[in-house]
Amino acid sequence: MTAKLYDLERSGNCYKVRLLCALLSVPLEIVPVDFLSGAHKKSPLIDLNPFGEIPIFVDGDVVLRDSQAILIYIARKWGSEAWLPTDAASLARVAAWLMVAENEIARGPNDARLHDQFGVKLDVVLAREKAKRILTIMDAHLSGNDWLALGHPTIADIACMPYVALGYEGGVPLDPYPAISAWVNRIRMFPGFIGMPGL
Numbered sequence: 332m333t334a335k336l337y338d339l340e341r342s343g344n345c346y347k348v349r350l351l352c353a354l355l356s357v358p359l360e361i362v363p364v365d366f367l368s369g370a371h372k373k374s375p376l377i378d379l380n381p382f383g384e385i386p387i388f389v390d391g392d393v394v395l396r397d398s399q400a401i402l403i404y405i406a407r408k409w410g411s412e413a414w415l416p417t418d419a420a421s422l423a424r425v426a427a428w429l430m431v432a433e434n435e436i437a438r439g440p441n442d443a444r445l446h447d448q449f450g451v452k453l454d455v456v457l458a459r460e461k462a463k464r465i466l467t468i469m470d471a472h473l474s475g476n477d478w479l480a481l482g483h484p485t486i487a488d489i490a491c492m493p494y495v496a497l498g499y500e501g502g503v504p505l506d507p508y509p510a511i512s513a514w515v516n517r518i519r520m521f522p523g524f525i526g527m528p529g530l
């Protein structure tokens with residue numbers, strides 16, 4: 332049975348899932364969600380995810396919310412050990428960057444874009460400050476490393492890339508961060524890479 336993704340085209344969180352599935356050639360049924368009319372806050376979607384958010388991923392009996400959790404599932408089920416290693420230290424290093432996607436990146440460049448592109452009311456000055464803080468750390472890290480967590484690409488790179496690359500839509504362009512720009516370009520070169528609007 333083909334896995335199903337409840338999706339919004341301009342969502343970086345949904346895009347991460349589409350991207351990993353494309354890279355691993357996992358067939359995916361895309362179910363567009365009428366986000367503007369709040370379909371994700373109503374039945375039947377709210378029954379699948381009481382948090383009222385997308386992406387939602389359904390693979391048979393398995394119903395998952397949260398893009399990072401979904402990447403873990405896809406990598407473990409369809410990917411090689413490389414995308415999500417099982418040894419303790421490597422797994423923890425990948426997890427640490429998944430947390431950055433969920434925290435510093437979500438509250439930095441993602442929030443700035445939500446404000447500018449979707450009119451979400453939030454403190455955009457603070458979001459841009461947070462964005463600059465995490466982008467500075469990432470740029471320094473990527474100056475000496477090709478990939479975020481390990482010496483090869485992992486789901487950490489897939490989880491962190493979209494909102495960093497889309498930051499310019501929230502007034503946080505990548506021009507001051509050459510190592511991040513080079514990393515985004517390396518990801519673009521993956522066989523099977525797909526983009527999304529703005530990226």
Ligand SMILES: N[C@@H](CCC(=O)N[C@@H](CS)C(=O)NCC(=O)O)C(=O)O
Nearest residue numbers: 342343344383384385386397398399
């Ligand atoms: N931690 C979740 C966040 C998901 C999320 O914020 N999704 C947005 C779309 S990109 C959403 O559905 N927002 C609905 C809302 O906040 O009301 C993930 O990584 O999937």
